[in-house]
Amino acid sequence: MTPMKEDYLKIIFELGGTSKMVSNKQISQSLDIAAGSVTEMVSKLVEDGLATHTPYAGISLTDEGIELAEQLVRKHRLWETFLVDKLDYKLSEVHEDAEQLEHVTSDKLTNSLSDFLGNPTHCPHGGVIPTADGVYQQYSHIMLSELEDGDVAVVDRLADNRDLLTYLDQIDFDLGDKIKVIGHAPFEGPITVQLLSEKNGEEQREVSFKASHYVFVIPEADK
Numbered sequence: 001m002t003p004m005k006e007d008y009l010k011i012i013f014e015l016g017g018t019s020k021m022v023s024n025k026q027i028s029q030s031l032d033i034a035a036g037s038v039t040e041m042v043s044k045l046v047e048d049g050l051a052t053h054t055p056y057a058g059i060s061l062t063d064e065g066i067e068l069a070e071q072l073v074r075k076h077r078l079w080e081t082f083l084v085d086k087l088d089y090k091l092s093e094v095h096e097d098a099e100q101l102e103h104v105t106s107d108k109l110t111n112s113l114s115d116f117l118g119n120p121t122h123c124p125h126g127g128v129i130p131t132a133d134g135v136y137q138q139y140s141h142i143m144l145s146e147l148e149d150g151d152v153a154v155v156d157r158l159a160d161n162r163d164l165l166t167y168l169d170q171i172d173f174d175l176g177d178k179i180k181v182i183g184h185a186p187f188e189g190p191i192t193v194q195l196l197s198e199k200n201g202e203e204q205r206e207v208s209f210k211a212s213h214y215v216f217v218i219p220e221a222d223k
Contacts, residue, residue: 003103006072007031008041009050012061013069014127014159016141017051021058029210030161070130075102076160077123078113084124085117091124092165107132125165126157126175126216142219144191145212147181152196152220154178159214168215173205179217185209 011030015022028038042059045051050065061069079098083089089097105113111132114120120129121137128136140156147153155177158165168174179193182204190206207215 001068003099004041005045005048005050006068006103007099008045009061009065009069010072010076010160012051012059013066013073017060018066018069019060020141021054021060023058026213027059030159030214032163067134070134070136071107072102073127074114074130074132075105075110077127077129078110078117078120079105080123080125080160081117081120081129082113090169092162092169094124095160095162095165122157124175125160126155127160140216140218142217143213144193144207144215144217145209147191147217147219149181149183151181152179153181153217154220155215156218157216159216161214164211164214167208167211171205171207173207173215179205 008027008031011027012022015026015030024035024038024042027033027042028035031038042051042053045059045065046053049062050068051059051061053059076098079101080094083094083097084091114129114132119131123129126139128139130136142153144153144155155173155175158168158175178196180196182192182194184191188209190208191212192204192206195203195205
């Protein structure tokens, strides 16, 4: 399997394609790839029996696709954890090196790496790390962009995208932040949120419309 196909499986997994339909637009934005190229690759995944596609609804992974995606995600996120925890990488720096390492990592090395790290269940940006048997906690698919004014939520995980992680680091918007949505600017403008903690007081952040689609949250009512 080509590295590009593997990247598609991982991002569909990341966006919730194990249990719901993911749009071609979401995949295109997450991988920064032209929409036409996404359509072509989606067709290949369907031909390979790794995904199903419903016109105008989206794409989801088959059981075989889910199993492959879990293995790939496990390797990638274990390396991310190693790079951050053991080599002091910044979160925004880990993706590219983890991407290279995952493609040359055997199952034996993967399991040894997991043992060495204490068998972590989540990577540094909040993504789940499946066990060797494909077991992992369910994770939120609710995006910041879906919240309404006045909603309160906790930032649960961040999509595995270098540009996104760099941007959020620049505006000091972090995993675990408890937030209240203050307002949505018109015409796909930023979402203003208030940070609800003693440390931040009344501080606010403006999160871009695009970034808000790759910040996943747990609404207060769901906690």
